Amino acid sequence: MDAGAVGVLAGTMAFGGVAAGLAGCFGLRQAQRVSRTGVRVPALVKERPGRLGEKPPPVLQFVTEDDRVMEVVSPVSPDRRLPLRDGDNVLVTYDPDDPRNIVVQGRERFAVERAFIICGAAVALLATALLAVSFAAR
Template sequence: MDTGAVVVFAGVVALGGMVAALAGAHGLRQAQRVSETGVRVPALVKRHPGKDGEESAPLLQFVTEDDKVMEVVSPVPPTRGQPLRDGDNVLVSYDPADPRNVVVQGRERFGLERAFVAGGALIALLSMALLAVVIAGR
């Protein structure tokens, strides 16, 4: 394989890894900020059918401090251990500046965000190592 092609490939992969790491870091920061400083309110879980009668992500309905009724798609999927059944109540934290930005208390997915940071950083580092080997071998 041509050295130039390897350099371009490694550079593009490194850039993709850095984007993934930055996206994970941003998501982690936002989720932690809303979880810690957001307004906590109870939310009602509502199921709604998606296209062709398929089940789609549940909706969370809550009332903000200024008495606006918000209905947002749940940021976390239901699991066997923690299903989100129609009519259930969950505690959410929302950002007063943007009430559509919510975190379901006790179901934060910090692990997923950390995986994006670690995976993206690892991909970027491996790509840069490949670049260093290819450039040193010239």
């Protein structure tokens, strides 16, 4: 493979790695900010009808401090260990400036966000190494 093709490949990889890292940083920062400064309220879990054989994520219904009823699609998917069943109550923290931005307490996805940051950095470093080896071989 010639150096131009390797450069294009490395540039594409670096762009993808940086984008993944930035997405992880943004998600982590938002979740931490809402958890730290948001308003905690109980929310009701409601199932949504889905297509045949498909189970969409549930809706979380809660009342804001200014008495607005909000229904937000759950930002976390239910799993076997912590299912979200129709009629369950969970504690959510919402951003008072944008109540659609919520964090479900006890189900924060900090590990997923950190994984995006780590994988993005690893891909960007790999792309840089690939580019360095390509130019060194010329």
